[in-house]
Amino acid sequence: xxxKTGKQSFVLxxxxxxISSGSFVGSKEGxxxxxxxxxxxxxxxxxxxxxxEEAESRMLESAVRLSLAKIGKKPDDIDFFMGGDLLxxxxxxxxxxxxxxxxxxxxxxxxxxxxxxxxxxxxxTDGGFSNLAVCGASSHFxxxxxxxxxxxxxxxQSPPTAQRTVTGAGAVAIAGEGYAGEKSFxxxxxxxxxxxxxxxxxxxxxxxxxxxxxxxxASTICAxxxxxxxxxxxxxxxxxxxxxxxxxxxxxxxxxxxxxxxSGIHHDCGCMIFSKDQKVVCGGxxxxxxATVLSAEILRRLESGEHNRILFAATGALLSxxxxxxxxxxxAVSHAAVIERIGI
Amino acid sequence: xxxKTGKQSFVLxxxxxxISSGSFVGSKEGxxxxxxxxxxxxxxxxxxxxxxEEAESRMLESAVRLSLAKIGKKPDDIDFFMGGDLLxxxxxxxxxxxxxxxxxxxxxxxxxxxxxxxxxxxxxTDGGFSNLAVCGASSHFxxxxxxxxxxxxxxxQSPPTAQRTVTGAGAVAIAGEGYAGEKSFxxxxxxxxxxxxxxxxxxxxxxxxxxxxxxxxASTICAxxxxxxxxxxxxxxxxxxxxxxxxxxxxxxxxxxxxxxxSGIHHDCGCMIFSKDQKVVCGGxxxxxxATVLSAEILRRLESGEHNRILFAATGALLSxxxxxxxxxxxAVSHAAVIERIGI
Numbered sequence: 001x002x003x004k005t006g007k008q009s010f011v012l013x014x015x016x017x018x019i020s021s022g023s024f025v026g027s028k029e030g031x032x033x034x035x036x037x038x039x040x041x042x043x044x045x046x047x048x049x050x051x052x053e054e055a056e057s058r059m060l061e062s063a064v065r066l067s068l069a070k071i072g073k074k075p076d077d078i079d080f081f082m083g084g085d086l087l088x089x090x091x092x093x094x095x096x097x098x099x100x101x102x103x104x105x106x107x108x109x110x111x112x113x114x115x116x117x118x119x120x121x122x123x124x125t126d127g128g129f130s131n132l133a134v135c136g137a138s139s140h141f142x143x144x145x146x147x148x149x150x151x152x153x154x155x156x157q158s159p160p161t162a163q164r165t166v167t168g169a170g171a172v173a174i175a176g177e178g179y180a181g182e183k184s185f186x187x188x189x190x191x192x193x194x195x196x197x198x199x200x201x202x203x204x205x206x207x208x209x210x211x212x213x214x215x216x217x218a219s220t221i222c223a224x225x226x227x228x229x230x231x232x233x234x235x236x237x238x239x240x241x242x243x244x245x246x247x248x249x250x251x252x253x254x255x256x257x258x259x260x261x262x263s264g265i266h267h268d269c270g271c272m273i274f275s276k277d278q279k280v281v282c283g284g285x286x287x288x289x290x291a292t293v294l295s296a297e298i299l300r301r302l303e304s305g306e307h308n309r310i311l312f313a314a315t316g317a318l319l320s321x322x323x324x325x326x327x328x329x330x331x332a333v334s335h336a337a338v339i340e341r342i343g344i
Numbered sequence: 345x346x347x348k349t350g351k352q353s354f355v356l357x358x359x360x361x362x363i364s365s366g367s368f369v370g371s372k373e374g375x376x377x378x379x380x381x382x383x384x385x386x387x388x389x390x391x392x393x394x395x396x397e398e399a400e401s402r403m404l405e406s407a408v409r410l411s412l413a414k415i416g417k418k419p420d421d422i423d424f425f426m427g428g429d430l431l432x433x434x435x436x437x438x439x440x441x442x443x444x445x446x447x448x449x450x451x452x453x454x455x456x457x458x459x460x461x462x463x464x465x466x467x468x469t470d471g472g473f474s475n476l477a478v479c480g481a482s483s484h485f486x487x488x489x490x491x492x493x494x495x496x497x498x499x500x501q502s503p504p505t506a507q508r509t510v511t512g513a514g515a516v517a518i519a520g521e522g523y524a525g526e527k528s529f530x531x532x533x534x535x536x537x538x539x540x541x542x543x544x545x546x547x548x549x550x551x552x553x554x555x556x557x558x559x560x561x562a563s564t565i566c567a568x569x570x571x572x573x574x575x576x577x578x579x580x581x582x583x584x585x586x587x588x589x590x591x592x593x594x595x596x597x598x599x600x601x602x603x604x605x606x607s608g609i610h611h612d613c614g615c616m617i618f619s620k621d622q623k624v625v626c627g628g629x630x631x632x633x634x635a636t637v638l639s640a641e642i643l644r645r646l647e648s649g650e651h652n653r654i655l656f657a658a659t660g661a662l663l664s665x666x667x668x669x670x671x672x673x674x675x676a677v678s679h680a681a682v683i684e685r686i687g688i
Contacts, residue, residue: 080539090662094542098544101542106677107450124471129471318438318442323433
């Protein structure tokens, strides 16, 4: 039986449940508007380890363990851990997977990784291939700066379009129909999603990711609405991650060109995680941004009944430091999950 | 209905079909024992483009297009392209996906990427989420050398345990029950698989990948046999990719410790692609090695009836240049697909 609807979207008849989450963030994220929502705010973003990369991996591992501890489970109880991050060869996830010792499926969609993981894990759950799985994603300001931009020691100033990579890791546990164990969330299900196409509007400025990613977000959100035959009001909220303030304006314009006005229901995880007085220019970014905002805040809004149905549309820029040096423009992709509040 | 069998394995009741494949390789691979099997052997491994990275991406895009052209399809006809490669932020795949303009799911498992992609795509197909999908993976000797080792211009000598990264890209088209179009292969189905755990035996020598990856291959192969309740003879052949000659010896020993003698049915894609007189030390490696050997040779052996059932166990080393410089050991993962010959 086909569960496809339209060209890029699908439905999940069994509605896999998001039953738990875990979030770890750095101190600056902890000082932001969502500070009290995160499970753990680190005082030392190295966690006392030898490198920021090791610290990022440990955060991701810890977010996964925490999401499982909340429901009385251990890494050995899951069918697989699906993870990804911004570091070359996704080492934060690979090394976290080594410590967790669960079966591991590595995914990469830059800052869309969390949504990609949730889509794939939900489909695998609906298909009967998983009873309990965890998806996670991470980023770290200091590991990203030296991966993508400049050594921190240079003290480079940010241009006005720049976003700040979030130090954080988020993880969600996804359960199938056969799951009968403890739950931390009782009311949250993934009911469908849209797999994104890669869009490239020719932006070459790696400090203007919002503009590079907005076309991908618009493409996926419009495809989702079109495939479902729905208007934006079908959703209580559309969350993007992470266009920042510049990119969000561009998103409204592009969606408007397709006849969809989403400005009234749109929130951007990159704009939610920091306040304007935190001097982060255009907001947060990185795999860990929407992963932690989803894990700590969006899911809470669904569980509490504040939202009944949302679209979680994470967006990633598929550049590398090398592709930028070689003069390539920045392709981007966005994946979107339809997440609903359901009865117990 | 759960399709899980044992702790890490699963079955695919609808047996998704591999209906086509495409392979592009470099000239050295073309001079090897499988030279005549590949669809295209490049004379110029830059394809006349400005960089090896761009050339790698073009090869991958071309392998996908070719696998579709053989069955009269275009990239717009597929539900998604699932791809990955060794470059930072998997840019070969991301840029290929931009050109293909199909929905894109990026995966990363180092040299196990092709098997990971086939496992996920087959599960999504069995689950009703795809009617036609393409999985691909690529690597390029020259882009990998500068990504992981030394600039080619240095003329560094290879140590005796080294393998040579294959210049090549392979792609397979996977169809679901509802697919009624043309086929290039009629007899090949994916009937199950095993998702690997990350293993780390503390190897730190990035020129001895075979030793780092053999424990992961042994772990997954033994898990598969145990989950299926089968002996090695259940398979006509077990193909690993890419342990090389040193790593293969270690694999036999580790499987033997678990009571499984696989030496009589084992083949390693890294040993198949080059002959000993090609001076490649321990054989081929890279995402493109097992991807092209599968696409061009293993599938042919199944289609022709030479094999009735094989295990395709690709193995990846989850290191990065940075993790090695930071003194980390090399974790590895192996994913295995059960591929069978079936009636039309």
